[in-house]
Amino acid sequence: MMMNKNIRREDMSRAVIVHAILLTYTLVALYPIFLVIINAFKSRKGIFKDPMGLPNAETFSLDGFTKVLAKSNFELFFFNSFTVTVVTIVIVLLLASMAAWALSEYKFPGNTWLALYLAVGIMVPIRLGSVSILNLIVELGLINTLTALVLVYVAQGLPLAIFILTEFMHQIPKDLKEAARCDGVGEFKIFFAVILPLIRPAVATVAVFTMIPIWNDLWFPLILAPGDGKQTITLGIQQFIGQYVTDWNAVLASLSLAIIPILFLYLIFSRQLIRGLTSGAVK
Amino acid sequence: MAHSGPMTDWRKAKLPVFAFLAPATIIYTLFMIYPLIDSIRLSFYSTPSGGEMAFVGFDNYRTILGDPDWSATFWNSFWNNMKFFAVHMLVQNPIGIALAGILSLPQLRFRNTYRTMMIMPTMLSVVLVGFIWQLILSPVWGVGVDILDIFGLKSLFGPWLGKEGSALITLSFISVWQWVGIPLMLIYAALLAIPDDLVDAAIVDGATHFEVFLHIKLPLVLPTIAMVSILTFVGNFNAFDLIYAVKGALAGPNFSTDIMGTLFYRTFFGYQLQLGDPSLGATVASLMFLIILAGVLFYLFAVQRRLARYQL
Numbered sequence: 001m002m003m004n005k006n007i008r009r010e011d012m013s014r015a016v017i018v019h020a021i022l023l024t025y026t027l028v029a030l031y032p033i034f035l036v037i038i039n040a041f042k043s044r045k046g047i048f049k050d051p052m053g054l055p056n057a058e059t060f061s062l063d064g065f066t067k068v069l070a071k072s073n074f075e076l077f078f079f080n081s082f083t084v085t086v087v088t089i090v091i092v093l094l095l096a097s098m099a100a101w102a103l104s105e106y107k108f109p110g111n112t113w114l115a116l117y118l119a120v121g122i123m124v125p126i127r128l129g130s131v132s133i134l135n136l137i138v139e140l141g142l143i144n145t146l147t148a149l150v151l152v153y154v155a156q157g158l159p160l161a162i163f164i165l166t167e168f169m170h171q172i173p174k175d176l177k178e179a180a181r182c183d184g185v186g187e188f189k190i191f192f193a194v195i196l197p198l199i200r201p202a203v204a205t206v207a208v209f210t211m212i213p214i215w216n217d218l219w220f221p222l223i224l225a226p227g228d229g230k231q232t233i234t235l236g237i238q239q240f241i242g243q244y245v246t247d248w249n250a251v252l253a254s255l256s257l258a259i260i261p262i263l264f265l266y267l268i269f270s271r272q273l274i275r276g277l278t279s280g281a282v283k
Numbered sequence: 284m285a286h287s288g289p290m291t292d293w294r295k296a297k298l299p300v301f302a303f304l305a306p307a308t309i310i311y312t313l314f315m316i317y318p319l320i321d322s323i324r325l326s327f328y329s330t331p332s333g334g335e336m337a338f339v340g341f342d343n344y345r346t347i348l349g350d351p352d353w354s355a356t357f358w359n360s361f362w363n364n365m366k367f368f369a370v371h372m373l374v375q376n377p378i379g380i381a382l383a384g385i386l387s388l389p390q391l392r393f394r395n396t397y398r399t400m401m402i403m404p405t406m407l408s409v410v411l412v413g414f415i416w417q418l419i420l421s422p423v424w425g426v427g428v429d430i431l432d433i434f435g436l437k438s439l440f441g442p443w444l445g446k447e448g449s450a451l452i453t454l455s456f457i458s459v460w461q462w463v464g465i466p467l468m469l470i471y472a473a474l475l476a477i478p479d480d481l482v483d484a485a486i487v488d489g490a491t492h493f494e495v496f497l498h499i500k501l502p503l504v505l506p507t508i509a510m511v512s513i514l515t516f517v518g519n520f521n522a523f524d525l526i527y528a529v530k531g532a533l534a535g536p537n538f539s540t541d542i543m544g545t546l547f548y549r550t551f552f553g554y555q556l557q558l559g560d561p562s563l564g565a566t567v568a569s570l571m572f573l574i575i576l577a578g579v580l581f582y583l584f585a586v587q588r589r590l591a592r593y594q595l
Contacts, residue, residue, distance in 0.1 A: 018385055018388065018391065019393075021385060022382075022386070022393075026401055028460070029401050029404050029460070029463075032416065032419055033407075033415065035419065036415050036418065048424065048425075051425065051426040052430075095307040095310065096307060098307065099306075099307035101303055102304045103304070104290075105290060105291055106290055106291050106292070106293040106296065107290040107291065107292055108293035108300060114304070117316075118307070118308065118311060120316070121311065121315050123513075123517060123575075123579050124575065124576075124579075125521040125575070126314075126318075126319075127521055127568075128319060128322060128568045128569075128572045128575075129315065129317075129318030129319040129322045129568070130318075130551065130564075130568065131318075131325055131551060131561050131564050131565040132317070132319075132322045132325060132565070133314065133318045135321075135561075136314070136317075151314050152314055154310055155310055155311050155314035155315040156315065158307050158310065158311045158315075159311070162307065186299075187299035187300075188299055212406055215408070216407070216408035217408075218409070218523070218524040219523055219524065223552070234408045234411075237410060237411070248424075252418070255411060255414055259407060259411055262407060263403065266406045267399070270399045270402070271395075274398065274468070
């Protein structure tokens, strides 16, 4: 096909404009994060003298990091967050896929109502029940434990996980289950041996969706487990920075220590997240 | 929701079906639904210091909405929250829609890289975002001034986060910066679902990509935009972390950044000037619940239903 030269030039200039807009916004999105990370690797003098420059031989310093690691329980905060997040994800994924399977596979009275009941939590923030949650956790003797956080986060994560997984379960071909049933395989075994392996891609998406709000939450760590030794990374950083507001090296280093792991995880899982969204898992 | 074929009769497998459903339903009911309902119940009780919990009817609501001190604080936080929401609706969502529109242009190179980068701030904790911007906007550091200087706007710089008139708007923009990723992702996904031949036909007829976006794609993704709006509403009226991280529980200066979430926290736990009160805290939470419920119902019955009809 022949291409008109003018059209081609128009296309070119249009592409330039489009990329200029996208680059500008990318810069707006990333520059603040970049700025914090580069300055964390500078000496105090470097931070103030040349805030926008990259660390160089003269300004490079790891002072901030050594201070944070010496003064705060950073490793402990990280470990607490990690434990809570991983345990919650495992429980949410197991319980949600079991429930989603039952809801999508079996016809029983009240099926639709139960699905609706379990979906209410997608729209209603669990935070509004905090007064009663605190009472409940106190009564169970779980105050200041990571278990308290796990229980609340499981309840918070289940609705969306069940909703997404139910949609996904509907797409599993009927023949697979029928073949297994004809061979006399039990319902539990069908779920664990046939269905669970099949939904692996959806599980990854749900895991990312469940993980981010838990890892980043401040509210529940603040009210349920604020005590020494149980702080999650978000709460620990919040308290640490509150104490050392004027120590710029320590503040910048602690921010970087909290940002870098989540950025790293995001880069690993971003494809999974986007695929989950664009494959129509969320409608 | 599209259901594929007839479902298996549960009577053949009563026990497994029960076992599959019970754990999720029990934890969800115990730690989500029960606390929500119980909080509403608690809002009708009062616990005088050392005394027994007593039913007081609507007294707590009368206190918060009627007592001059309380009602001024409540309405201040409500209107602040409305402003917070308005900035998100007027700035965050249009930017998200525009970026999603550009990213979904055919034959765009590096679209995945752009998208990954633009969504990055959304992954960070609100607390970190608050601190990052606090540093950048700090007059002590001067990096904010330097950035404005590049564009010749140095004279505009001020202690935005510290002034009563600008603190709330500044915090709203910080929140917008973080959450643009949500409308961006959801609307981008909806745009991708539009069949190509619909767009191709219009292009062949001589329409520009902008016209196609405005007249074909945008009307088709209206339901997603409505969903993004209600998610924004729920998220905004439940917000807390950013204000708490940057301004503390007192939401200064002079309560100019106080929103429903910070009011709830102060009422529940108290602060320097006052002891916490769980009953009044539950009342504030119930009022927040009513506001969020009103938004969700408006979405379900007015917006979503009209959009569904419009689509047919």
